[in-house]
Each structure stands twice: as structure tokens, then as C-alpha cells.
Amino acid sequence: MITKLLKESLKKIVRDIYEIELNDMELKVEKPPENQPGEFGSNIAFLVSKTVKKAPEDIALSIMNNMKNNNLFSNIFYVKPGYINWNLSIELYKQELIKVIKEQNYFKEKQVKNELINLEFVSANPVGPLNVVSGRAAAYGDVLANLFDFNGYRVHREFYVNDHGNQIKLFAISLKERYLELHKIKQKAEIPEDGYKGDYVIDIAKNISSIAPDIKQRVLNLLYNKMEEELINMFTELGLRYVKNWQETTLKNFGVKFDLWFSENSLYENNYIEKIINKIKEKELIYEKEGALWFKTTQFGDDKDRVIKKSDGQWTYFASDIAYMQSKIDRGANRIIMILGPDHHGYIKRIEAIIQALGYRKEMLKIIILQQVNLLESGEKKKMSKREGKLVLLDELLELVGCDAARYYFLMRNHNSHLDFDIELAKEQSEKNPVYYVQYAYARICNILLFAREKNIEIEKVNIENDVEFTDLEKEEKDLITGILQASDVFIESMEKYAPSLVVQKLYELASSFHSFYNKYRVVTEDKKTTFKRLFILLALKQVFLNYFKILGITAKERM
RNA sequence: GUGCCCGUAGCUCAGUGGAUAGAGCACUUGACUACGAAUCAAGGGGUCGCAGGUUCGACUCCUGCCGGGCACGCCA
Secondary structure (H helix, E strand, O other): OHHHHHHHHHHHHHHHHHOOOOOOOOOOEEOOOOOOOOOEEEOHHHHHHHHHOOOHHHHHHHHHHHHOOOOOEEEEEEEOOOEEEEEEOHHHHHHHHHHHHHOOOOOOOOOOOOOEEEEEOOOOOOOOOOEHHHHHHHHHHHHHHHHHHHOOOEEEEEEEEOOOOHHHHHHHHHHHHHHHHHOOOOOOOOOOOOOOOOHHHHHHHHHHHHOOOOHHHHHHHHHHOOOHHHHHHHHHHHHHHHHHHHHHHHHHHOOOOOOEEEEHHHHHHHHHHHHHHHHHHOOOOEEEEOOEEEEOHHHHOOOOOEEEEOOOOOEOHHHHHHHHHHHHHHOOOOEEEEEEOHHHOOHHHHHHHHHHHOOOOHHHEEEEEOOOEEEEEOOEEEOOEOOOOEOOEHHHHHHHHOHHHHHHHHHOOOOOOOEEEEHHHHHHHHOOOHHHHHHHHHHHHHHHHHHHHHOOOOHHHOOHHHHOOOOOOOHHHHHHHHHHHHHHHHHHHHHHOOOHHHHHHHHHHHHHHHHHHHHHOOOOOOOHHHHHHHHHHHHHHHHHHHHHHHHHOOOOOOOO
């Protein structure tokens, strides 16, 4: 909020003097390094010097001259090569703090935009429980969705269930075999070569009667009548349902809830795929070769065309993807965001091709590749594979370190960095997890406010506008205030950069400022003036922390 | 072979055109008879993989190379 205001004022000054319009993304307004003067600083003179071809110093001095006429800026400093730094006016501090304290949802954009964002993430195959890799995607996607929501967009969280195709059949057969073995109907399970060998399949076989109490009877009946296909169909249906429940429960424990679990199978109903493909056919983007149907993705920059219908007459997954994209748009999406694993980077071109072939701008699509999670075991790299059953379950992690620490751990990394995951390390680090650092700061704030109330200091009755002075601020107090004022800018910037890690970083900085302040100064003292001033800062700070926690999906603990 | 991601302190990582490159962990030293020491203050530790280029300015952008990882099906 405040950064935006400052940027606008600076841009206006430049417009007045030089008649040029500055790019918002390039213009920076930020806190200068520790050893430099001023609470805020800007690179504005450098930007202007690029187009005007004058020394940054001269430009800075002229801009500074005009800044003096604006009461936003109180002390203006020129710093060596061409920076302009300044302090904010005390009055501005006060007005902003009052708003933070008094306005409900001050940080949340009140004007809801018309745009609907379809955000797809996790979308793990429905053939097993979620592992830590999905955990990273879940945390990332959820916070991204929160950020969009916070900034006034409508967001639809979607989980694509790949419940169609061969892998499901293999899973169903594996499950069936395990079931027969478990109930001694068969001596030994015969898991197909490409089947699912992991122990978790045995667990599912053990527990599946929880969603189908009459399963044993049905199995025996079908076996007696030699209805092998029906038997597999039954295990397909039950297995899918069981796994979906499992995944949904895990995600719920992780604080993530989806608006829609979209079934790939549903695209096959009512010839939907056929209809959408025909739409592209009309544009002559589809041709036949060697008995198969091909989509001319090369027209949109792909390196080769892709098959959409195999020579055996089956649609490929790529065909259902085409229909799926159209379905998102049919359901009102103006913007499509997909969070995919690094193994999908080759699909970006293809999906862009789909969007364009369907007649939409490719800008409406944003694909974020969330880099891989490497599973380590005491330093050794280990291959995670659902088929082989080698994985670290998200459930295990949650049990081990808890939801807050797990979310924080995943969110600290940005999306394009690899993450080495060592369960031993996670266990060890859980006690030192920075999430406790930020939660502790919040608990301390609550405690002080509680303490003040016990001392019968009723801040609610104090008139902040008239009776509280924000003069003579200590450095630590100013740090807290700038942290408070910058919060909404952090939320906007993180959204624009698709970077939840930025939120985490800023929250940590804020907590750090608070802990420093706490150790140096006392809030509740004999001196009424100072006590009120500090209590008001803390009231605002508490609100800011609550907003950060809400976006990150972390619990705000009043006591640790 | 082609494409994508990564290479920053002993370890785990922030930082994507700006100010003396930052945190946490680990290590050393100090701070509780006052709102919680799960905290704070201070210290050591770096040729930002290497070499060129672009410019007022490069960890950041471009080119080449080295090292690590992933992906390149009429599988999903």
C-alpha cells in the first residue's frame, strides 16, 4: 500500500520534470542497507538517466528538489552513485497504523475482480498415497491460491484425477491380487511386471472393506462365475475411491482443500472429447497418418506433431488434455495456472498449442514447473517410485513434524530450486524449524497485550489520534512500523512473482525485527506515553502477523 | 544428441540489473530478581562453478565450457 503510494508520487515527479513514464516493475522503493541513511530508498535516478542521458547525480538532485514539496517525504538524503533515500512523515505512520488496527481486513483487497483463476496443482495419480513430492506442490499451490484470493481474484483450486488408462488397470489388478492373497483365496499374489509392488497396496487390500463391507461376498461371487473383467472393474472402482479418500484426508491434515477433484474419465462422457477435437479439426490442425490421428502442434512451436488417437482407436492422454483445457474454460476460467513437476516441462509447448488451437490467447495460460524433490537417505540419493513402493509419505512427515513445520519447510524454497529431502534431517530440523521462531514472536506479542490488560491498561479506550504520539521513534520501532506498512506490498509482489517463498522470508524478517525490539525495550512501563505508543505498534503488528499466517496456512498460536 | 533446472559460507538455502553478497544450522563469547532465553547481542567463515561479453553498475542478462539432476513413446 505504502510502496505503491510512494512509487506513484515519484513517478509523478519524474513525469513533471522529464515527461517520461517509468516502468513499475523496474522502479524500486525499498529499505536501504543497514549502514545507509533513510527508511526508504529508490533507484529512480538511474532509471531516468538511462533515457535522459544525464548523470544520475544531477537527476537525483532535481528529483529531490521536487520531493521537498511533497509531505510524504520528511528527510531526503542523496547517497553516492545516485540513490535517493528518505524518511516517511510521522503523520503518515500514524494514519496507516490506525487503519491497520481499525479496519477489518485492511490488507485484503476488497474489490473482487471479475477474473476467475483456475489453479491446478498436486494432481497426483490415483494409484497410491501422497508422498512428500506432492506435499511440496500442495503447500506451494495452496499459498499461491491464498495470495490470489487475498489480492481480490476469484480462485478455483483443482485436482486432476488421472483415473483413465492403463495404469489404473494395473493398479486394480495389483490390488485384486493382494486382496486374494490376503484372504487366502489365492496362494500367492501375481503382480504384473509393470504393476504396483509397494507394501501400501497390501495396506489398501487390508482396509478396503471399510468402504465396501460386502466386498468379500462380491469377490467370491464374481470368482465363482468366472467374471474376471467385472472383478477388475470392481477393484478399479473401489481402489480409486479408497485412494481418493486417502489423498483427500492427507491434504486436509495438511490444510489444503480443493474446490474440485476433476475426473479424467468424465471427459469421456457424452462424446465430449470427440466434440472438442472436431472443433480443432475444422481448423485443419488434425491429420491422419499411419492409421493414427495427429495434432499439428508444430504450428505452435512444438518440435514434432503429437498423436491424439492411436491406431487401435484409443484416445491418448493428450486428447483428454485438449478436452480438459476446454472444460476449464467452459467452467468460466479466464486464466489457467498449472503447477507441474519437472518431468512435464516438455508439455508446456503442447499445452500452449492446445490453448491457441482452441482459439484463445496463450497468455491466459501459466505453467509453473515446481522443481523436483530428491529423496535422500543418510546422504544417499534414493529413487522414489510409486510402482516399486519406495516413497516417503506425506502422512509420515506430518506425523513426524506437524503441519506447520512441514508447510514452512516446503515454502522456504522457491519453485525452481531443487529440494533435497532427508527424513532424518527433517526430524532433526523440526525442533529448530524457523516456523517456531515466527510463531513465538506472535505468542510474545499476545502475551504483552495480555499483560497490559492485567495491569488495567485499557488501550481500547485511548484515543489514538489525539493521545498517542509517534515522535522519538527508536530504530527498532521504525523497523517494526516499516514492516507493518510493507505487508500488503509483499503480498502483491509475491503473487506477481508466483513466489510464496518471499512471503516466508518477509515474515521471518518481521519476526526478527520484533525479537530484537523485545530484547532491547520494554513495552509496559511507568511511562504512559511510551507504553501507549508501543502497545499500538503491537496491536498493528499482531494484525500483520495474523495476515501472514493466514496466507501461509500456519496456525497463530497465542501460547506455544 | 536435444531441451529444461541447478552450481552462492563447513551444511541447508535466500538473494534474478543496484548500495560493503545475506539467513538458519554448526563453532566461539556474552545477556534472565522486569511483558516467555523456543529469544537477543557480538565474532570467525565467500575468487557467488570457470572464462569471455553487454553497461554508469553483473551473483543476477548474453555466449562458451566444466560439474550435478531431470525429461525427450501411437505410456499416463
